[in-house]
Amino acid sequence: MKKILFLLSFLAISSLAIGADMSNGAGDLPASGQARDVQQANPKMKNVILIGANGRTSREIIPRLLEQDDVRLTLFLRRASRLQFLQSDRVRLVEGDATNMADLREAIRGQDIVVSTMGGMDLDVKTANIVSAMKDEGARRIIVISAGGIYDELPEPFNAWDKRMAGQYRPVNLRTAQVVEQSSLTYTILRPVWLTDKPTEVFQLTKKGETYKGTETSRASIGRFVADVVKNPALHANENLGISQPGTDGDRPAAYR
Numbered sequence: 001m002k003k004i005l006f007l008l009s010f011l012a013i014s015s016l017a018i019g020a021d022m023s024n025g026a027g028d029l030p031a032s033g034q035a036r037d038v039q040q041a042n043p044k045m046k047n048v049i050l051i052g053a054n055g056r057t058s059r060e061i062i063p064r065l066l067e068q069d070d071v072r073l074t075l076f077l078r079r080a081s082r083l084q085f086l087q088s089d090r091v092r093l094v095e096g097d098a099t100n101m102a103d104l105r106e107a108i109r110g111q112d113i114v115v116s117t118m119g120g121m122d123l124d125v126k127t128a129n130i131v132s133a134m135k136d137e138g139a140r141r142i143i144v145i146s147a148g149g150i151y152d153e154l155p156e157p158f159n160a161w162d163k164r165m166a167g168q169y170r171p172v173n174l175r176t177a178q179v180v181e182q183s184s185l186t187y188t189i190l191r192p193v194w195l196t197d198k199p200t201e202v203f204q205l206t207k208k209g210e211t212y213k214g215t216e217t218s219r220a221s222i223g224r225f226v227a228d229v230v231k232n233p234a235l236h237a238n239e240n241l242g243i244s245q246p247g248t249d250g251d252r253p254a255a256y257r
């Protein structure tokens, strides 16, 4: 009797382990007919990749995406060991560099939505690489972060202050937005201003061509915004939006007053 019970529990544990393997990793191809059946049984799973996953904004996006049971997340970063603790049956880590096309193509294969939170003086080039990899792999939906101020759209005197403090980033962030707008992908471009780690998720949006409102953007609110778009990818399709917190108007962010 003991032997039979042991055998039964062994079989139960084995089948659980097989189930975990089969759902592991957004880009994993099914290895067997059984795995294919499981994928077909979950046709609504969304494969989402976060590029620049160890960044401070990404860390606010990750938990908000994982609130959605149908999201399978790929975290793309330069040294995967830093986020090893997040690996699970719904979270796959991919070590790669966005300056390397082969890394990007492999990671983007099979993804439904690509989110980039990278920064840097080569952001336009890295973003063009992402666009090109998405086209190669047939991925269509992209969300990227540029920056407020690229159209001189901040109200004065905040605009002049921001230009003095961070104007050197404006050209690269402008080219980043242009690369995405001209890509023929379905895009959402976010233009945050001075990022904070305040916990507020409340945000206000301004469209391209409108005067910006606010001087601060919480990373948590970007996390909420991205989660909203992933939940409903038609939301804010082909929009280029300023994002900031209500009540932060002024000549500069609170931390600099």
Ligand SMILES: NC(=O)c1ccc[n+]([C@@H]2O[C@H](COP(=O)([O-])OP(=O)(O)OC[C@H]3O[C@@H](n4cnc5c(N)ncnc54)[C@H](OP(=O)(O)O)[C@@H]3O)[C@@H](O)[C@H]2O)c1
Residues within 6 Å of the ligand: 051, 052, 053, 054, 055, 056, 057, 058, 076, 077, 078, 079, 096, 097, 098, 099, 117, 118, 119, 120, 126, 145, 146, 147, 148, 192, 193, 194, 195
């Ligand atoms: N700070 C502000 O006030 C402000 C204002 C407006 C807009 N923004 C924009 O907001 C975005 C998010 O800001 P944040 O504070 O979250 O940035 P962050 O913490 O510096 O994160 C950016 C991430 O991008 C990754 N990255 C850069 N180059 C990469 C590459 N070649 N391959 C793979 N990953 C790469 C970095 O990786 P490593 O960890 O490996 O270095 C880093 O983890 C950026 O686009 C920034 O330009 C910032």
